[in-house]
Amino acid sequence: MYNTNKVIVGIVVFIIFFSMPFWLNFGKVKAFPEIELPTDLKECVESREYMRANHMKMLLDWRDQKVREGKVYYINSKGEYYLMSLQRTCLKCHQHRGHFCERCHITVSARPDCWKCHKGPEEIDCSECHTPKEVKRWH
Amino acid sequence: MALKRRDFLKFLGLTGVAGIGATLGGVLIGKGEHILKEVQTSGKVRWAMAIDTRVFKTEEDFQKVIQACHRAHNVPSIPDPLREVKWIWVDTFERAFPTIENQYISDDIKKRKFLLLCNHCDNPPCVRVCPVKATFKRHDGVVVQDLHRCIGCKFCMAACPYGARNYNFYPPREFLKDINPEYPTRTLGVVEKCTFCYERIDEGKLPYCVEASEGKIYFGNLNDPKSSVREAIAKNIVIVRKPELTTKPMVFYII
Amino acid sequence: MVEYALKGKPRYWIWLGFLGVLILIAFYFWNLEHHIGAGRLLGLHRDLTWGLHIGQLAFFVGAAAGAVMIVLPYYFHNYKEFSKITILAEFFAVGMVLVAMLSVFVVMGQPSRVFFVLLHPTPNSIIFYDLIVLSGYLILNLICGWTVLHAEYKGVKYPTWLKPIIYLAILWGPSIHIVTAFLLQGLPGRDYWLTAIMAPRFLASAFSAGPALLIVLALLAKKLTGFDVGQKAIDTISKIITYAFIINLLFFGFEVFTAFYSGIEHHKAPFLYLFFGYEGHSEYVGLMWLSMVLALIAVVLLVIPSLRRNETALVLACLAVIASIWIEKGFALMIGGFTPNSFHTVTPYKPTFPEFMIAVGTWAVGFTIITVLWKIAISVYQSKEKGVFIRSS
Numbered sequence: 001m002y003n004t005n006k007v008i009v010g011i012v013v014f015i016i017f018f019s020m021p022f023w024l025n026f027g028k029v030k031a032f033p034e035i036e037l038p039t040d041l042k043e044c045v046e047s048r049e050y051m052r053a054n055h056m057k058m059l060l061d062w063r064d065q066k067v068r069e070g071k072v073y074y075i076n077s078k079g080e081y082y083l084m085s086l087q088r089t090c091l092k093c094h095q096h097r098g099h100f101c102e103r104c105h106i107t108v109s110a111r112p113d114c115w116k117c118h119k120g121p122e123e124i125d126c127s128e129c130h131t132p133k134e135v136k137r138w139h
Numbered sequence: 140m141a142l143k144r145r146d147f148l149k150f151l152g153l154t155g156v157a158g159i160g161a162t163l164g165g166v167l168i169g170k171g172e173h174i175l176k177e178v179q180t181s182g183k184v185r186w187a188m189a190i191d192t193r194v195f196k197t198e199e200d201f202q203k204v205i206q207a208c209h210r211a212h213n214v215p216s217i218p219d220p221l222r223e224v225k226w227i228w229v230d231t232f233e234r235a236f237p238t239i240e241n242q243y244i245s246d247d248i249k250k251r252k253f254l255l256l257c258n259h260c261d262n263p264p265c266v267r268v269c270p271v272k273a274t275f276k277r278h279d280g281v282v283v284q285d286l287h288r289c290i291g292c293k294f295c296m297a298a299c300p301y302g303a304r305n306y307n308f309y310p311p312r313e314f315l316k317d318i319n320p321e322y323p324t325r326t327l328g329v330v331e332k333c334t335f336c337y338e339r340i341d342e343g344k345l346p347y348c349v350e351a352s353e354g355k356i357y358f359g360n361l362n363d364p365k366s367s368v369r370e371a372i373a374k375n376i377v378i379v380r381k382p383e384l385t386t387k388p389m390v391f392y393i394i
Numbered sequence: 395m396v397e398y399a400l401k402g403k404p405r406y407w408i409w410l411g412f413l414g415v416l417i418l419i420a421f422y423f424w425n426l427e428h429h430i431g432a433g434r435l436l437g438l439h440r441d442l443t444w445g446l447h448i449g450q451l452a453f454f455v456g457a458a459a460g461a462v463m464i465v466l467p468y469y470f471h472n473y474k475e476f477s478k479i480t481i482l483a484e485f486f487a488v489g490m491v492l493v494a495m496l497s498v499f500v501v502m503g504q505p506s507r508v509f510f511v512l513l514h515p516t517p518n519s520i521i522f523y524d525l526i527v528l529s530g531y532l533i534l535n536l537i538c539g540w541t542v543l544h545a546e547y548k549g550v551k552y553p554t555w556l557k558p559i560i561y562l563a564i565l566w567g568p569s570i571h572i573v574t575a576f577l578l579q580g581l582p583g584r585d586y587w588l589t590a591i592m593a594p595r596f597l598a599s600a601f602s603a604g605p606a607l608l609i610v611l612a613l614l615a616k617k618l619t620g621f622d623v624g625q626k627a628i629d630t631i632s633k634i635i636t637y638a639f640i641i642n643l644l645f646f647g648f649e650v651f652t653a654f655y656s657g658i659e660h661h662k663a664p665f666l667y668l669f670f671g672y673e674g675h676s677e678y679v680g681l682m683w684l685s686m687v688l689a690l691i692a693v694v695l696l697v698i699p700s701l702r703r704n705e706t707a708l709v710l711a712c713l714a715v716i717a718s719i720w721i722e723k724g725f726a727l728m729i730g731g732f733t734p735n736s737f738h739t740v741t742p743y744k745p746t747f748p749e750f751m752i753a754v755g756t757w758a759v760g761f762t763i764i765t766v767l768w769k770i771a772i773s774v775y776q777s778k779e780k781g782v783f784i785r786s787s
Contacts, residue, residue, distance in 0.1 A: 067285050070277055072341050088321050117286065119312075121320035221439035221741065230737070237738035238660070264582050270521035271510040290510055291503015293443040294521055300583025302736035306443060306503065308433030327431055328503025384582045 033107045036099040045074070045082050045089065056112070059086060091120035098126055185261075185280040186335055187361040187389040188346075189371040190254050194355050201229045204254065207351035208333070213324040215307075215314035222308040226333040227256040227348055235380060235392075248394060254356075256348075257282065257303040257333040258380065258388030265295035265304065274330075280361075280389060281335045291328040300381050301388075304332045361389070395547050398773035399766045405618075410765060413758040420755015423748040424500050432503070436749045441735035444728050446745040447497045450753050452578075453603070453724035454494040454760070455571045456596060458531065460604010461487035462567035463634050464627075469560050475630060478775065479612060479623040481546075484539035484563075485767035486608050491532045491570065493760035498524070500752050520577045527569045534563035539767070547774045571596040578731060586664035586730035589652070591645055596723075598642035603719040605631045605638075606712035611764070613709060621772045632708055636696040639715055643689060646722070660738060664730040667740060675740040678729060685721035688714040 001007060044051050046058070062084040065071040073081045083089050094100045097120055105111065126135045195201060208214070208227050217223045233240045235253045259282045266276050273288040274295050296304045310327050318324060325331050336346035344350075349358040359366030368391075371377075377391040427435045438445050464483040467473035498521075502508055516522050538560050545552040572593045578584070579592035609631055612623050653661045666672045668682045695701045695711035702708055734740050 063287055066338075067283065067287065068275070070279075070337065070341055087323060091320070116326040118323045119318055119320070217433075219433060221441075222433040223440065234737035234739060268519050268521070268581070270516050270519040270525075271507075271514045272516050273510075288507070288510060288514070289504065290507040292498075292501060292521060293503070294519070294577075296443040297584065297731070298581045300736055302441065305440065306438075307431075308438070308440075309431040327428065330503075381583075386582065 033103040035103045038093040185361045189357040189391040191393045204348045207347040215311035224305040258390045261387035264298040268294045268298045281337045289329040398770045416758035420752045437745045441741040442732040442743045449724040449728045450497040455574045456600030457604040458487045458490035459567045459600040475626040487535045489760040489764035496756040584731045595645045602639035606715040688718040
């Protein structure tokens with residue numbers, strides 16, 4: 001092999017660089033983040049398993065049906081009626097997205113841009129527990 | 140010399156391609172027309188509004204209506220007058236109806252103020268030009284703005300003859316004091332306008348401005364001869380903005 | 395062939411570096427706009443939502459389509475005198491149409507959603523067609539120019555499968571500015587634009603400003619590299635520019651007649667605002683009359699044959715044509731369309747420095763592409779003339 005030394009050094013650097021997320025965060029990340037569930041209602045629009053797998057699809061569905069097709073209510077698998085609205089249905093219970101939605105999103109590095117426009121009734125001031133830099137990064 | 144077989148085949152091939160191309164072009168044009176036909180109201184309900192300009196007397200009358208809409212919909216109050224966002228606002232007769240304005244009309248009309256908003260036209264130029272169908276006309280006549288899809292090209296603002304559309308030149312949340320948690324805000328770089336409160340009329344309620352006007356604004360189904368708006372238009376003299384453009388606006392002004 | 399672009403005299407790299415700096419400045423301002431808001435950076439406002447940048451679209455689709463005036467005679471009518479300038483024209487078209495596309499892109503308020511235009515195709519919207527024709531023209535010219543150049547590089551004739559693509563590119567050319575004109579002329583609320591002659595005006599200004607810019611750049615290339623496209627080619631193109639420019643002025647005159655003879659106030663108003671002032675506002679009167687004076691100078695220099703054949707006078711004439719049409723199409727067209735506004739009052743528009751630098755950045759991208767592609771093309775032709783076949787490593 002030509003330039004053996006340079007190649008081996010390059011391979012080692014490559015491995016170190018691309019495995020950085022693993023060894024840099026060793027011990028710091030929990031497999032499942034602690035999310036704050038709402039205290040009043042026990043059940044969501046659908047079951048926990050369904051929501052975990054399908055909440056984004058459901059929200060997009062609701063968005064298109066509400067805005068583009070003018071439908072108002074969603075009938076869940078139990079036959080209950082829910083208003084198709086992120087603000088008035090979901091965020092009514094999951095009031096603080098930072099402690100619920102974003103905890104998982106940040107862990108898996110999912111960045112939906114809903115929050116640019118949709119704002120819940122968030123009574124809590126994020127700057128009480130987080131630095132301004134963190135607030136800006138997650139906003 | 141007789142036509143060579145190869146040349147004949149080439150000719151056939153070219154004609155075939157041209158034929159298919161023309162058909163596709165025809166289909167495309169036909170489809171466009173088909174869509175244009177669809178943007179006009181086809182349903183049983185056609186929402187319209189009639190504003191009785193005679194009974195709006197004080198500044199407070201107007202502000203009650205405007206604030207009801209703007210507060211509920213989180214419309215930011217931008218201090219820059221050139222770039223403000225206004226879903227419903229007050230303007231003079233001269234600016235609202237520039238083509239019928241005349242120096243010899245009555246003083247009363249000249250001094251009167253008019254509430255202007257999106258007219259939810261029956262033949263809306265803004266719907267025709269939107270490249271992503273972010274702005275579209277529902278079957279019941281409401282011209283909806285889907286903020287999830289708007290790419291901010293501002294073509295609809297160029298097309299609207301009434302200046303009813305607003306681009307978010309500034310981040311709106313910087314200029315919102317109290318955010319209504321029941322309605323989203325918008326973000327930079329999208330176009331917004333009056334929605335005829337379609338989220339409320341879908342639930343059987345009246346638009347915020349109509350409710351706040353306490354009877355000064357009529358709203359209803361134009362196709363229903365017994366609706367308040369139909370009666371208001373039938374019994375009074377009404378004008379619309381820029382009728383010569385045949386956009387068929389659905390906001391009527393009782394003068 | 396690409397290796398020709400990677401080797402150059404210091405002035406080549408300095409020029410590309412300068413253009414790179416302009417691009418970076420433009421990118422900075424464009425990015426800033428999406429953080430702090432267009433209202434804090436640009437001169438656009440509620441009553442004028444398309445300003446300098448869409449004006450650049452109008453101007454540069456014309457410049458791009460102007461290449462058709464060179465490519466058409468060469469390929470359709472075997473006009474051999476254009477043999478050297480055709481390749482330059484095709485690459486020129488690539489750069490110019492890229493500027494046009496970028497000019498539209500920087501206007502978008504939500505640039506991450508631009509692909510919705512393809513995801514949600516809307517056949518009734520002209521922007522949909524604009525995207526298709528502009529992208530198509532870019533790709534077609536790139537394929538045609540590169541393939542012909544590569545054939546030249548190898549010393550063979552270009553492959554036969556290219557001929558229909560060349561024909562398609564030539565027929566596609568006028569579509570780019572016709573569609574751009576349709577953007578404007580179908581809007582019922584804008585009296586300055588609601589005219590059938592908008593598309594012919596775009597055609598006429600395209601076929602004068604485009605070849606004019608091409609002549610200026612080709613003569614510049616001759617000065618810098620010694621690559622001569624031929625006096626006959628320059629002569630013929632200058633004649634095309636002359637006729638196209640006169641027709642352009644005539645069309646404008648027809649517009650003025652319709653507006654003023656009909657006497658309709660809101661039809662006259664944009665012309666009055668631009669040339670004389672309206673309702674106390676006269677921001678652009680000087681600029682518009684400058685455009686007219688430049689047009690007059692251009693006509694005089696172009697119509698008189700001895701001046702047209704004189705290289706210095708021709709370059710001056712071409713620059714006058716470009717400047718006059720840039721003012722009229724690249725700037726005044728937008729202002730006239732939105733002034734007076736929907737309420738028939740005047741809200742003046744003044745483009746800001748960041749707005750201008752974003753436009754300059756888009757020009758820099760186009761000129762970078764033209765510089766690189768022309769370097770390759772000229773190197774290929776010049777190495778052939780020297781009788782040297784440079785093998786790519």
